[in-house]
Amino acid sequence: MKKFLSIGLIIALTLSLLLSGCSKGNQPSNAEGKVETVVIEVESYGSPADSTRSTNLQEAAQELNRILEEKGDNRRVEVKVNHVSSGYEEYNKKFMLAHKSGKGADVRTISHADIAMMAEGGYILQLDDFINNSEWGKYVRDIYQNLWDAAKWNGKIYGVPQDTEARVLFFRKDILKKLGWSDEEIASLPEKIKNSEFTLEDMTKVAKEAVEKGVAKAGIYHRPNNGADFITFIHAFGGKLYDENTGKLIFDRKALKDTLDYFYRIAQKDKVLPSGMTSMEWRQIHKDWVEGNVLFWYGGTWHWGEYQQVEYHSELGKLTEDYMFENMGYALIPAPTSGGKPVTLSQPYMYVINSNTKHPDLAFALIAIASQPKYNVKHAVNSGHLVISPAAAQEQAYKENKFLNDVQYMLEYTTVQPNHPEFGKFSNAFFKAIQSVEMGENTPEQAVKWLEEQVRNDIKNIIFIN
Amino acid sequence: MRQLEMEICENVTSKKASMEGLRKFLGALPFLGPFLFLIILFYLVPVTLTFVMSLTSMDYVLEWKFVGLENYLRFFQDSGVKTVVLNTVKYVFFTLIINVGFGFLLAIATSYFIRNENIRLLFQTIWMLPRMTPPVVYALLWLWFLDPTEAGMLNSFLGKLFGIPAQNWILNNPMKVVIIANGLIGASLGMVVFSAAIKSIPVDYFRAANVDGASDWQIIRYVIIPFLKWPIMFMTIWQTLSLITSYEYILLITDGGPLNKSEVWSLFSYHKAFSNYEFGYGAAISMVLVLIAVLIAILMLKVFGYDAIMRRGNVDGMRGEAGDESNKNHVAV
Known part of the structure; x- marks a missing residue:
């Protein structure tokens, strides 16, 4: 019995020494300067x-x-x-x-x-x-x-x-040249947009001309899914989305209607934007843009870096900056009409x-x-x-x-977009409203009505203004 | 005195009966236990949690703030619910037709018309491929196949062969696309179940029908269909319940769009919970769906006769039934 006890004691001691050694090795103590x-x-x-x-x-x-x-x-x-x-x-x-x-x-x-x-x-x-x-x-x-x-x-x-960053309007210089624009006219476009001398209306006209003359497959592209880009247009049309005093979101009926009108016009009336834009794949959009199939692209400054690092062009792969400067230009989002103010949005x-x-x-x-x-x-x-x-x-x-x-x-x-915890609900519904007018499922009036219903369902505290 | 004796006698009998019941239950427990545990863990617990969550205003803060029946009241006033209910009915009804109807046709084609075992297996395996493919890959294949540009497989095929300009298939026909995509997956399950049922029909019936000069159509109508009554009923109930709660392929192919055109009930609940971060409201939408699914299950089991499906020795009964049908057929032929 004594023999068993002493063996047990030795084992316990050995184990405890081993474990304490492990512990020291794994967790150096600050006090020791380790x-x-x-x-x-x-x-x-x-x-x-x-x-x-x-x-x-x-x-x-x-x-x-x-x-x-x-x-x-x-x-x-x-x-x-x-x-x-x-x-x-x-x-x-x-x-x-x-x-x-x-x-x-x-x-x-x-x-x-x-x-x-x-x-x-x-x-x-x-x-x-x-x-x-x-x-x-x-x-x-x-x-x-x-x-x-x-x-x-x-x-x-x-x-x-x-x-x-800034949301920018990219334009293809090579397509504008094919439409007969001189180098000077192309170079001055960003300045004209800045001075509201070239508006969204002018842009749609040029896009339509490019499509009709067959120099571009599409006049305008925008992102295919929900994102801050669409909120830029509400600002462009003079809309307010957030009331700083009350901390509440604002549903600005007129600005929303004008914004939806714009997307309806370019997709359904002038047909410069594919009516199925919202179902296109990102990669296809980038590919069409870098390969010169689209005249205007509502992108962001970060795309400039992306096109130099991701192979979207089927022949050139990654674009060189020289190629981009030669063929692509960038400007603010034009004002809706002359006298308005061009805008951009940063996120x-x-x-x-x-x-x-x-x-x-x-x-x-x-x-x-x-x-x-x-x-x-x-x-x-x-x-x-x-x-x-x-x-x-x-x-x-x-x-x-x-x-x-x-x-x-x-x-x-x-x-910028409002910092409000429920703004995501608004932007989700707004994107669907844009999708509906582009597809021709709703008129802008119907889309605003639908949007208002959704917002009333989903957001408790929101101010409605006309 | 006699009455007392009778009462004691009855008590003893009922005690014996209850002891017998307990003994039977304990005997069955090792067999039922694991399944009972799984049902409690994966069905009862989630349903209970969903119900409790549906009574809260849980949002992006993920806190359990109880609001009573507020979410349920909101559900019945939500203007989007009407579209969602109609979409769900359309989706379940038409997908079910493909699941059961097309599954049945595939089973007939592969188990009755194709006699060579290897070719039959090859065809059945090909039809099983969508079911073996991970949902994301399967959905991506549909997206590539129906890509709206000229590069899309269907558009390029139609363009080269018939000169048809590129179509936006998904945007213009969202519900049809999700029905077909889901239908083809479900059809493979139907095919397997029905094929097995066809294979289990005694070959004598086919021989007898052939001797009597029955055509293929008559064999299908008067021999195969009566034998497949129960499998068809089972598949209908099973697929209905599974379709009511399924949304993964819709989420991946159309995400309920465009403009809620393919938004079904379960996806509506998912969007409210995970896109809008309204977990309480999303749970309430799910709870209503669970109740409806239970009601439909009870109704279908009543209509189709659950007792008859479960009756012992049913196969023999079926044979008799089928035999009767073929006898009628003999007269007709």
Whole structure:
């Protein structure tokens, strides 16, 4: 019996020594000055050209680690990235569900339009204190004020602007030449649009001429699914979507009717836009555009980078910038009629921090460091986005980029979508209304009526104006 | 005294009966238990949770705020519900015709007309391909096949052969497309069930019919169809219930559009919950659908005679029935 007891005791002692050894080896203690590796998970959304949204944080981690070392902080940051290029709704839904089980990426990039929903839902951290009182705040204070405004919900900041862009009207120079336009006329088109000397009406006429003369397969293309582009037109037609005083959404009947009228006209009357535009595949749209089958394309500045990085052209593959400058031009969205104002819309992307994160200080430090001009310019130049601060705009690499310099002025004409948690419901229904008029299923009057019914069903607090 | 004896006697008998019932139940438990557990886990628990959620205003905040029957009242006032109900009826009815009708034709073609076992298997396997293909791939194949540009397979085929300009098939015929896409998947299941049933018909009946000079049509009408009465009923009930709640192919091919033209009930619930983040309202829409599905199931089982389907020795009865039918046929021939 004694023998058994002593054997048992020896085994227990050996095991406890082994286990304690394992424990020390795996979890170095800060007190002993050993390095603790903190993994920060980052997920970003955007086209493949936008992957710098997350890889910039990986690079920033190296700089952060150097700073931490200098400070004598034993923590070191390792960044794991996941860049998602399709299904923005899914991207958010997965995070929301993961968040409820205490998980989800520590840092994410989201559209500013989702700040309200994420903030009200408690998914993301309020950042005012970090920005104003932390040592890392100095890296972000230079960011443009209008971008900070887009990061707010109920007057508090919930995101750090990551980039911005402008929705642009791209036009094919080669097609305009075939229509008899001179080089000077083509070169002056953006300026004419800026001065409202070339309106949406003029644009439709040119598009119609191109289709009738057979120099373009289609006059105009727009995106095939719901997105902020369509909201730009409500602004172009003078519509208001949000009342700052009451914090309520606005249903502006006249502006909505005018916007739907426009899409009805170009698809059903002038037939310069395919009536089945909303069922086309993204790839086919890009292919048609880069191959010169379409005269006008309502795209975004980021497409400039995308066409140089993704093979859409069946012969040329990725386009060179020289080819693009030679064959493609870009301008603001024209005013509806002369005397109106041209517009664009920006949808700044934001870095946000998961409220479940165990390391909010390091997550913010990482974002702040990645907001410095050198990182931001790299992303802007690669992806065709606009920078977030005046300092970044002064960087040599940015100034040397002709395209970005050309479109920088558009920020003076820009608008944004309202930061309201229920705006998504409105934009979903509005897209369906556009689809219905383009297909000829509804007249613009019927579509506005249908839209109003949907909005009354889905949104509780909305103001209706005529 | 006698009455007391009788009462005791009755008590003993009823106790014996209940003991017997308990013994039978305990005997069956090892067999029924696993399924009972799965039904509770994957049906009763989700239904209960959905019901509780339907009484809340759960939205993007994902919190359980109870609002009573508010979501149900909203459902009955929602202007979109009428379109959704009509679409669902259309979708279920016409897809069912393809599922059962076309499945039946395929079964006849592959199990009656094709005598060579290898060729029969080859055809049946080809028809089973859509069912073996993951839904996303199957939906993508339809999207590519019906692409609205000249590059689309159908458009390019029709354009080259007949000079027909490119059509926007999905946008112009959303409901027809989803019915056909779903119908072809369901038809393969019908084909398998009906083929098995045809194969189980004793060959004597076919021989007797041939001797009597019956044509193929008469054999199908008076031999095969009477034998397939129960499988047809089973497939009709099964497919109806499955179609009422299915939406994955519609979501992938048309997403309910354009303009709610192919939005069916279950997809409507999905969109409210996962596009608009109205989980409470989406759950209420689902609960109404669950109730309707249960009612339809009870109604169909009553109409088709559940007891008769389940009756022991039914096959013999069927043979008798089929025999009677063929006898009538003899007279006619």
